[in-house]
Amino acid sequence: MHLADAAWPDLEAYFEAESLAIVPLGSTEQHGPHLPLATDHLIAEAFGDEAAERTGYLRVPTVRVGVSPHHRQFPGTAWVDAPVFRDYVESYVRNLAYHGIDRVVFVNAHGGNVQHLREVGRRLRDDDVAYAVEWMWNESIPDLVDDAFEQNGPHAGPKETALIQHLRPDLVHDERLAEARDGGAVDPEASIRTRNGAATFYDTVENSPNGAFGDPTAASAEKGAELFDAASDQLEALCEWLADREWAELRAPERVTSE
Numbered sequence: 001m002h003l004a005d006a007a008w009p010d011l012e013a014y015f016e017a018e019s020l021a022i023v024p025l026g027s028t029e030q031h032g033p034h035l036p037l038a039t040d041h042l043i044a045e046a047f048g049d050e051a052a053e054r055t056g057y058l059r060v061p062t063v064r065v066g067v068s069p070h071h072r073q074f075p076g077t078a079w080v081d082a083p084v085f086r087d088y089v090e091s092y093v094r095n096l097a098y099h100g101i102d103r104v105v106f107v108n109a110h111g112g113n114v115q116h117l118r119e120v121g122r123r124l125r126d127d128d129v130a131y132a133v134e135w136m137w138n139e140s141i142p143d144l145v146d147d148a149f150e151q152n153g154p155h156a157g158p159k160e161t162a163l164i165q166h167l168r169p170d171l172v173h174d175e176r177l178a179e180a181r182d183g184g185a186v187d188p189e190a191s192i193r194t195r196n197g198a199a200t201f202y203d204t205v206e207n208s209p210n211g212a213f214g215d216p217t218a219a220s221a222e223k224g225a226e227l228f229d230a231a232s233d234q235l236e237a238l239c240e241w242l243a244d245r246e247w248a249e250l251r252a253p254e255r256v257t258s259e
């Protein structure tokens, strides 16, 4: 069930029976010359919908703008500052908790959100409000993602291209895939600037002139479908695991004493 499509008596019944919510989060940021700015939030929302369909748990409206200042040099990229994002997401979950939710899966598809969602999860647990976990699809199937493509990339590479070819092929510029490869950072490890163990960049454009990483020409809708199904299995299992936990198991541990 999608919260925004439901009427309140049906939601009242849901909150009486269940206490888990699926919260999709992404970004609206450049994804190379070949993919839409919506890439991350489309991916997050598709996984959220799939999990809701498979499990019956509630999916709530997607957070579509995330922490993306490092993509600002590319026209159109939208972002909010990290402290604002953390406060917004925390407030959003506190609102869900008011209705009876005490466990949340952040279905996140943007790397720049991860550390902030972890911080929000900590705040919510420390205050005994809710137990929230951050989940990213590619982290749930690392071997499959590694094996699928020779030149992967952390951003706008073949894995994200394949997922959008599967989910929204109308938004992929297939005729620009070679351009995305040749004008970007085809070998991410060689392109990402570091010096003596320090990251010596802050913005994506410093590592990839067109914003893409890896070789998107290796992507296909078939590979996207395979990755989507495999990660959806992981997300379904995570939701069921979280729903089955006793609240006492999820709470922050007590302070240690010597006695």
Ligand SMILES: [Zn+2]
Pocket (backbone or CB within 6 Å): 031, 039, 040, 109, 110, 155, 156, 160
């Ligand atoms: Zn992305």
